Amino acid sequence: MRRHGWAGDIPADDEEAIARIVAAARRVIDEDGTVNVSRVAEDLGITRPTLYRYFPNLEALLRATAMSAVSAFLDNLAVHLQTYTAPTDAVVEGIAFTLEQLPHDRYLGMVMQPGKASAFTAGVTGEIAITFGRSILNRFNVDWRGSGFDDTTLTELVEFMLRTLQSLIIDPGRPPRHGTDLRTYLHDWIAPAVQAHCRAAVH
Structure with missing residues:
Protein backbone atom coordinates (compact mmCIF):
# COMPACT_ATOMS: atom_id res chain seq x y z
CA MET A 1 0.00 0.00 0.00
CA ARG A 2 1.45 3.38 -1.01
CA ARG A 3 1.89 6.13 1.55
CA HIS A 4 2.18 9.74 0.43
CA GLY A 5 3.54 12.70 2.33
CA TRP A 6 3.72 12.11 6.04
CA ALA A 7 5.92 15.24 6.27
CA GLY A 8 8.86 13.17 5.09
CA ASP A 9 8.54 10.60 7.88
CA ILE A 10 6.95 7.57 6.23
CA PRO A 11 5.35 5.04 8.64
CA ALA A 12 7.04 1.64 8.80
CA ASP A 13 3.78 -0.19 8.16
CA ASP A 14 0.00 0.19 8.06
CA GLU A 15 -0.30 -0.35 11.82
CA GLU A 16 1.96 2.62 12.50
CA ALA A 17 0.09 4.71 9.92
CA ILE A 18 -3.25 3.95 11.59
CA ALA A 19 -1.85 4.74 15.04
CA ARG A 20 -0.54 8.09 13.78
CA ILE A 21 -3.87 8.99 12.18
CA VAL A 22 -5.78 8.18 15.37
CA ALA A 23 -3.28 10.20 17.45
CA ALA A 24 -3.67 13.14 15.06
CA ALA A 25 -7.46 12.87 15.27
CA ARG A 26 -7.22 13.12 19.04
CA ARG A 27 -5.02 16.22 18.73
CA VAL A 28 -7.56 17.83 16.42
CA ILE A 29 -10.38 16.99 18.84
CA ASP A 30 -8.38 18.53 21.71
CA GLU A 31 -7.94 21.73 19.70
CA ASP A 32 -11.25 21.99 17.84
CA GLY A 33 -13.65 19.84 19.86
CA THR A 34 -14.60 17.78 16.81
CA VAL A 35 -13.11 15.55 14.10
CA ASN A 36 -12.33 17.13 10.74
CA VAL A 37 -10.72 14.95 8.06
CA SER A 38 -8.98 17.88 6.38
CA ARG A 39 -7.45 19.03 9.67
CA VAL A 40 -6.26 15.53 10.51
CA ALA A 41 -4.66 15.14 7.08
CA GLU A 42 -3.00 18.56 7.39
CA ASP A 43 -1.64 17.67 10.83
CA LEU A 44 0.02 14.57 9.37
CA GLY A 45 1.23 16.12 6.14
CA ILE A 46 -0.84 13.77 4.00
CA THR A 47 -3.71 14.16 1.54
CA ARG A 48 -7.33 13.29 2.26
CA PRO A 49 -7.21 10.37 -0.24
CA THR A 50 -4.24 8.94 1.67
CA LEU A 51 -6.16 9.14 4.94
CA TYR A 52 -9.19 7.50 3.31
CA ARG A 53 -7.07 4.49 2.37
CA TYR A 54 -6.90 3.67 6.07
CA PHE A 55 -10.31 5.00 7.15
CA PRO A 56 -12.88 4.93 4.34
CA ASN A 57 -15.15 7.53 5.95
CA LEU A 58 -15.45 9.90 8.88
CA GLU A 59 -17.48 7.39 10.90
CA ALA A 60 -14.68 4.82 10.70
CA LEU A 61 -12.14 7.43 11.85
CA LEU A 62 -14.41 8.58 14.66
CA ARG A 63 -15.00 5.00 15.79
CA ALA A 64 -11.28 4.21 16.01
CA THR A 65 -10.50 7.51 17.72
CA ALA A 66 -13.36 7.24 20.18
CA MET A 67 -12.53 3.68 21.18
CA SER A 68 -8.86 4.51 21.69
CA ALA A 69 -9.77 7.57 23.74
Missing part, protein backbone atom coordinates in the same frame (compact mmCIF):
# COMPACT_ATOMS: atom_id res chain seq x y z
CA VAL A 70 -12.23 5.91 26.12
CA SER A 71 -10.07 2.91 26.98
CA ALA A 72 -9.18 4.48 30.35
CA PHE A 73 -12.88 4.90 31.16
CA LEU A 74 -13.60 1.29 30.21
CA ASP A 75 -10.76 0.11 32.46
CA ASN A 76 -12.15 2.16 35.37
CA LEU A 77 -15.61 0.78 34.65
CA ALA A 78 -14.27 -2.78 34.82
CA VAL A 79 -12.76 -2.13 38.25
CA HIS A 80 -15.92 -0.39 39.48
CA LEU A 81 -18.18 -3.24 38.34
CA GLN A 82 -16.00 -6.10 39.55
CA THR A 83 -18.35 -7.05 42.36
CA TYR A 84 -21.51 -6.93 40.21
CA THR A 85 -22.23 -10.43 38.90
CA ALA A 86 -26.03 -10.34 38.44
CA PRO A 87 -27.12 -9.03 35.01
CA THR A 88 -29.73 -6.66 36.51
CA ASP A 89 -27.33 -5.06 38.99
CA ALA A 90 -24.56 -4.77 36.40
CA VAL A 91 -26.80 -3.13 33.81
CA VAL A 92 -28.20 -0.62 36.32
CA GLU A 93 -24.77 0.29 37.68
CA GLY A 94 -23.23 0.38 34.20
CA ILE A 95 -25.81 2.92 33.03
CA ALA A 96 -25.60 5.00 36.21
CA PHE A 97 -21.79 5.02 36.38
CA THR A 98 -21.44 5.93 32.69
CA LEU A 99 -23.96 8.76 33.02
CA GLU A 100 -22.20 10.12 36.11
CA GLN A 101 -18.77 10.09 34.44
CA LEU A 102 -19.86 12.17 31.43
CA PRO A 103 -19.13 15.59 33.01
CA HIS A 104 -15.65 14.43 34.09
CA ASP A 105 -14.38 12.70 30.93
CA ARG A 106 -14.06 14.82 27.80
CA TYR A 107 -13.68 11.92 25.40
CA LEU A 108 -16.49 9.94 26.96
CA GLY A 109 -18.67 13.01 26.54
CA MET A 110 -17.63 13.24 22.90
CA VAL A 111 -18.58 9.61 22.33
CA MET A 112 -21.87 9.61 24.22
CA GLN A 113 -23.41 13.05 23.92
CA PRO A 114 -25.45 13.66 20.76
CA GLY A 115 -23.68 16.11 18.50
CA LYS A 116 -21.45 16.51 15.48
CA ALA A 117 -18.66 14.27 16.78
CA SER A 118 -20.51 11.57 18.65
CA ALA A 119 -21.23 7.86 18.70
CA PHE A 120 -24.89 8.91 18.60
CA THR A 121 -24.55 10.91 15.36
CA ALA A 122 -25.83 7.90 13.39
CA GLY A 123 -28.16 6.89 16.22
CA VAL A 124 -27.82 4.42 19.06
CA THR A 125 -27.98 1.54 16.59
CA GLY A 126 -25.01 2.85 14.60
CA GLU A 127 -21.83 0.81 14.45
CA ILE A 128 -19.84 3.16 16.70
CA ALA A 129 -22.46 3.15 19.44
CA ILE A 130 -22.96 -0.63 19.34
CA THR A 131 -19.19 -1.26 19.37
CA PHE A 132 -18.84 1.01 22.38
CA GLY A 133 -21.79 -0.61 24.14
CA ARG A 134 -20.42 -4.09 23.59
CA SER A 135 -17.10 -2.91 25.04
CA ILE A 136 -18.98 -1.86 28.17
CA LEU A 137 -20.75 -5.22 28.51
CA ASN A 138 -17.48 -7.07 27.97
CA ARG A 139 -16.11 -5.32 31.09
CA PHE A 140 -18.92 -6.71 33.27
CA ASN A 141 -18.10 -9.63 35.55
CA VAL A 142 -21.29 -11.35 34.41
CA ASP A 143 -21.83 -14.81 32.91
CA TRP A 144 -23.99 -13.53 30.08
CA ARG A 145 -24.28 -16.85 28.30
CA GLY A 146 -25.14 -18.63 31.52
CA SER A 147 -27.80 -15.97 32.14
CA GLY A 148 -29.43 -16.70 28.79
CA PHE A 149 -27.86 -14.03 26.57
CA ASP A 150 -26.34 -14.99 23.21
CA ASP A 151 -24.67 -12.65 20.70
CA THR A 152 -27.99 -11.48 19.30
CA THR A 153 -29.66 -10.76 22.62
CA LEU A 154 -26.48 -9.14 23.98
CA THR A 155 -26.54 -6.73 21.03
CA GLU A 156 -30.20 -6.01 21.76
CA LEU A 157 -29.33 -5.40 25.41
CA VAL A 158 -26.62 -2.96 24.30
CA GLU A 159 -29.18 -1.13 22.18
CA PHE A 160 -31.60 -1.02 25.14
CA MET A 161 -28.90 0.39 27.44
CA LEU A 162 -27.79 2.96 24.86
CA ARG A 163 -31.35 4.09 24.23
CA THR A 164 -31.77 4.55 27.99
CA LEU A 165 -28.50 6.48 28.24
CA GLN A 166 -29.39 8.64 25.26
CA SER A 167 -32.74 9.54 26.80
CA LEU A 168 -31.18 10.41 30.17
CA ILE A 169 -28.47 12.49 28.48
CA ILE A 170 -30.88 14.45 26.30
CA ASP A 171 -33.40 15.01 29.11
CA PRO A 172 -32.00 14.13 32.56
CA GLY A 173 -35.32 14.93 34.26
CA ARG A 174 -36.60 17.77 36.39
CA PRO A 175 -34.79 17.69 38.66
CA PRO A 176 -32.07 15.41 37.26
CA ARG A 177 -31.61 12.15 39.17
CA HIS A 178 -28.26 11.40 40.77
CA GLY A 179 -26.73 8.79 43.04
CA THR A 180 -29.24 6.68 44.96
CA ASP A 181 -32.26 8.29 43.27
CA LEU A 182 -30.90 7.44 39.82
CA ARG A 183 -30.13 3.86 40.76
CA THR A 184 -33.52 3.38 42.43
CA TYR A 185 -35.25 4.63 39.30
CA LEU A 186 -33.21 2.29 37.08
CA HIS A 187 -33.80 -0.67 39.42
CA ASP A 188 -37.55 0.00 39.35
CA TRP A 189 -37.89 0.29 35.57
CA ILE A 190 -34.81 -1.10 33.79
CA ALA A 191 -33.92 -4.06 36.00
CA PRO A 192 -37.33 -5.80 35.54
CA ALA A 193 -36.87 -5.86 31.77
CA VAL A 194 -33.43 -7.49 32.10
CA GLN A 195 -34.70 -9.91 34.75
CA ALA A 196 -37.66 -10.91 32.60
CA HIS A 197 -35.30 -11.93 29.82
CA CYS A 198 -33.20 -13.96 32.26
CA ARG A 199 -36.32 -15.81 33.50
CA ALA A 200 -37.54 -16.43 29.96
CA ALA A 201 -34.15 -17.85 29.00
CA VAL A 202 -34.13 -20.23 31.97
CA HIS A 203 -37.60 -21.57 31.10
Whole structure:
Protein backbone atom coordinates (compact mmCIF):
# COMPACT_ATOMS: atom_id res chain seq x y z
CA MET A 1 0.00 0.00 0.00
CA ARG A 2 1.45 3.38 -1.01
CA ARG A 3 1.89 6.13 1.55
CA HIS A 4 2.18 9.74 0.43
CA GLY A 5 3.54 12.70 2.33
CA TRP A 6 3.72 12.11 6.04
CA ALA A 7 5.92 15.24 6.27
CA GLY A 8 8.86 13.17 5.09
CA ASP A 9 8.54 10.60 7.88
CA ILE A 10 6.95 7.57 6.23
CA PRO A 11 5.35 5.04 8.64
CA ALA A 12 7.04 1.64 8.80
CA ASP A 13 3.78 -0.19 8.16
CA ASP A 14 0.00 0.19 8.06
CA GLU A 15 -0.30 -0.35 11.82
CA GLU A 16 1.96 2.62 12.50
CA ALA A 17 0.09 4.71 9.92
CA ILE A 18 -3.25 3.95 11.59
CA ALA A 19 -1.85 4.74 15.04
CA ARG A 20 -0.54 8.09 13.78
CA ILE A 21 -3.87 8.99 12.18
CA VAL A 22 -5.78 8.18 15.37
CA ALA A 23 -3.28 10.20 17.45
CA ALA A 24 -3.67 13.14 15.06
CA ALA A 25 -7.46 12.87 15.27
CA ARG A 26 -7.22 13.12 19.04
CA ARG A 27 -5.02 16.22 18.73
CA VAL A 28 -7.56 17.83 16.42
CA ILE A 29 -10.38 16.99 18.84
CA ASP A 30 -8.38 18.53 21.71
CA GLU A 31 -7.94 21.73 19.70
CA ASP A 32 -11.25 21.99 17.84
CA GLY A 33 -13.65 19.84 19.86
CA THR A 34 -14.60 17.78 16.81
CA VAL A 35 -13.11 15.55 14.10
CA ASN A 36 -12.33 17.13 10.74
CA VAL A 37 -10.72 14.95 8.06
CA SER A 38 -8.98 17.88 6.38
CA ARG A 39 -7.45 19.03 9.67
CA VAL A 40 -6.26 15.53 10.51
CA ALA A 41 -4.66 15.14 7.08
CA GLU A 42 -3.00 18.56 7.39
CA ASP A 43 -1.64 17.67 10.83
CA LEU A 44 0.02 14.57 9.37
CA GLY A 45 1.23 16.12 6.14
CA ILE A 46 -0.84 13.77 4.00
CA THR A 47 -3.71 14.16 1.54
CA ARG A 48 -7.33 13.29 2.26
CA PRO A 49 -7.21 10.37 -0.24
CA THR A 50 -4.24 8.94 1.67
CA LEU A 51 -6.16 9.14 4.94
CA TYR A 52 -9.19 7.50 3.31
CA ARG A 53 -7.07 4.49 2.37
CA TYR A 54 -6.90 3.67 6.07
CA PHE A 55 -10.31 5.00 7.15
CA PRO A 56 -12.88 4.93 4.34
CA ASN A 57 -15.15 7.53 5.95
CA LEU A 58 -15.45 9.90 8.88
CA GLU A 59 -17.48 7.39 10.90
CA ALA A 60 -14.68 4.82 10.70
CA LEU A 61 -12.14 7.43 11.85
CA LEU A 62 -14.41 8.58 14.66
CA ARG A 63 -15.00 5.00 15.79
CA ALA A 64 -11.28 4.21 16.01
CA THR A 65 -10.50 7.51 17.72
CA ALA A 66 -13.36 7.24 20.18
CA MET A 67 -12.53 3.68 21.18
CA SER A 68 -8.86 4.51 21.69
CA ALA A 69 -9.77 7.57 23.74
CA VAL A 70 -12.23 5.91 26.12
CA SER A 71 -10.07 2.91 26.98
CA ALA A 72 -9.18 4.48 30.35
CA PHE A 73 -12.88 4.90 31.16
CA LEU A 74 -13.60 1.29 30.21
CA ASP A 75 -10.76 0.11 32.46
CA ASN A 76 -12.15 2.16 35.37
CA LEU A 77 -15.61 0.78 34.65
CA ALA A 78 -14.27 -2.78 34.82
CA VAL A 79 -12.76 -2.13 38.25
CA HIS A 80 -15.92 -0.39 39.48
CA LEU A 81 -18.18 -3.24 38.34
CA GLN A 82 -16.00 -6.10 39.55
CA THR A 83 -18.35 -7.05 42.36
CA TYR A 84 -21.51 -6.93 40.21
CA THR A 85 -22.23 -10.43 38.90
CA ALA A 86 -26.03 -10.34 38.44
CA PRO A 87 -27.12 -9.03 35.01
CA THR A 88 -29.73 -6.66 36.51
CA ASP A 89 -27.33 -5.06 38.99
CA ALA A 90 -24.56 -4.77 36.40
CA VAL A 91 -26.80 -3.13 33.81
CA VAL A 92 -28.20 -0.62 36.32
CA GLU A 93 -24.77 0.29 37.68
CA GLY A 94 -23.23 0.38 34.20
CA ILE A 95 -25.81 2.92 33.03
CA ALA A 96 -25.60 5.00 36.21
CA PHE A 97 -21.79 5.02 36.38
CA THR A 98 -21.44 5.93 32.69
CA LEU A 99 -23.96 8.76 33.02
CA GLU A 100 -22.20 10.12 36.11
CA GLN A 101 -18.77 10.09 34.44
CA LEU A 102 -19.86 12.17 31.43
CA PRO A 103 -19.13 15.59 33.01
CA HIS A 104 -15.65 14.43 34.09
CA ASP A 105 -14.38 12.70 30.93
CA ARG A 106 -14.06 14.82 27.80
CA TYR A 107 -13.68 11.92 25.40
CA LEU A 108 -16.49 9.94 26.96
CA GLY A 109 -18.67 13.01 26.54
CA MET A 110 -17.63 13.24 22.90
CA VAL A 111 -18.58 9.61 22.33
CA MET A 112 -21.87 9.61 24.22
CA GLN A 113 -23.41 13.05 23.92
CA PRO A 114 -25.45 13.66 20.76
CA GLY A 115 -23.68 16.11 18.50
CA LYS A 116 -21.45 16.51 15.48
CA ALA A 117 -18.66 14.27 16.78
CA SER A 118 -20.51 11.57 18.65
CA ALA A 119 -21.23 7.86 18.70
CA PHE A 120 -24.89 8.91 18.60
CA THR A 121 -24.55 10.91 15.36
CA ALA A 122 -25.83 7.90 13.39
CA GLY A 123 -28.16 6.89 16.22
CA VAL A 124 -27.82 4.42 19.06
CA THR A 125 -27.98 1.54 16.59
CA GLY A 126 -25.01 2.85 14.60
CA GLU A 127 -21.83 0.81 14.45
CA ILE A 128 -19.84 3.16 16.70
CA ALA A 129 -22.46 3.15 19.44
CA ILE A 130 -22.96 -0.63 19.34
CA THR A 131 -19.19 -1.26 19.37
CA PHE A 132 -18.84 1.01 22.38
CA GLY A 133 -21.79 -0.61 24.14
CA ARG A 134 -20.42 -4.09 23.59
CA SER A 135 -17.10 -2.91 25.04
CA ILE A 136 -18.98 -1.86 28.17
CA LEU A 137 -20.75 -5.22 28.51
CA ASN A 138 -17.48 -7.07 27.97
CA ARG A 139 -16.11 -5.32 31.09
CA PHE A 140 -18.92 -6.71 33.27
CA ASN A 141 -18.10 -9.63 35.55
CA VAL A 142 -21.29 -11.35 34.41
CA ASP A 143 -21.83 -14.81 32.91
CA TRP A 144 -23.99 -13.53 30.08
CA ARG A 145 -24.28 -16.85 28.30
CA GLY A 146 -25.14 -18.63 31.52
CA SER A 147 -27.80 -15.97 32.14
CA GLY A 148 -29.43 -16.70 28.79
CA PHE A 149 -27.86 -14.03 26.57
CA ASP A 150 -26.34 -14.99 23.21
CA ASP A 151 -24.67 -12.65 20.70
CA THR A 152 -27.99 -11.48 19.30
CA THR A 153 -29.66 -10.76 22.62
CA LEU A 154 -26.48 -9.14 23.98
CA THR A 155 -26.54 -6.73 21.03
CA GLU A 156 -30.20 -6.01 21.76
CA LEU A 157 -29.33 -5.40 25.41
CA VAL A 158 -26.62 -2.96 24.30
CA GLU A 159 -29.18 -1.13 22.18
CA PHE A 160 -31.60 -1.02 25.14
CA MET A 161 -28.90 0.39 27.44
CA LEU A 162 -27.79 2.96 24.86
CA ARG A 163 -31.35 4.09 24.23
CA THR A 164 -31.77 4.55 27.99
CA LEU A 165 -28.50 6.48 28.24
CA GLN A 166 -29.39 8.64 25.26
CA SER A 167 -32.74 9.54 26.80
CA LEU A 168 -31.18 10.41 30.17
CA ILE A 169 -28.47 12.49 28.48
CA ILE A 170 -30.88 14.45 26.30
CA ASP A 171 -33.40 15.01 29.11
CA PRO A 172 -32.00 14.13 32.56
CA GLY A 173 -35.32 14.93 34.26
CA ARG A 174 -36.60 17.77 36.39
CA PRO A 175 -34.79 17.69 38.66
CA PRO A 176 -32.07 15.41 37.26
CA ARG A 177 -31.61 12.15 39.17
CA HIS A 178 -28.26 11.40 40.77
CA GLY A 179 -26.73 8.79 43.04
CA THR A 180 -29.24 6.68 44.96
CA ASP A 181 -32.26 8.29 43.27
CA LEU A 182 -30.90 7.44 39.82
CA ARG A 183 -30.13 3.86 40.76
CA THR A 184 -33.52 3.38 42.43
CA TYR A 185 -35.25 4.63 39.30
CA LEU A 186 -33.21 2.29 37.08
CA HIS A 187 -33.80 -0.67 39.42
CA ASP A 188 -37.55 0.00 39.35
CA TRP A 189 -37.89 0.29 35.57
CA ILE A 190 -34.81 -1.10 33.79
CA ALA A 191 -33.92 -4.06 36.00
CA PRO A 192 -37.33 -5.80 35.54
CA ALA A 193 -36.87 -5.86 31.77
CA VAL A 194 -33.43 -7.49 32.10
CA GLN A 195 -34.70 -9.91 34.75
CA ALA A 196 -37.66 -10.91 32.60
CA HIS A 197 -35.30 -11.93 29.82
CA CYS A 198 -33.20 -13.96 32.26
CA ARG A 199 -36.32 -15.81 33.50
CA ALA A 200 -37.54 -16.43 29.96
CA ALA A 201 -34.15 -17.85 29.00
CA VAL A 202 -34.13 -20.23 31.97
CA HIS A 203 -37.60 -21.57 31.10
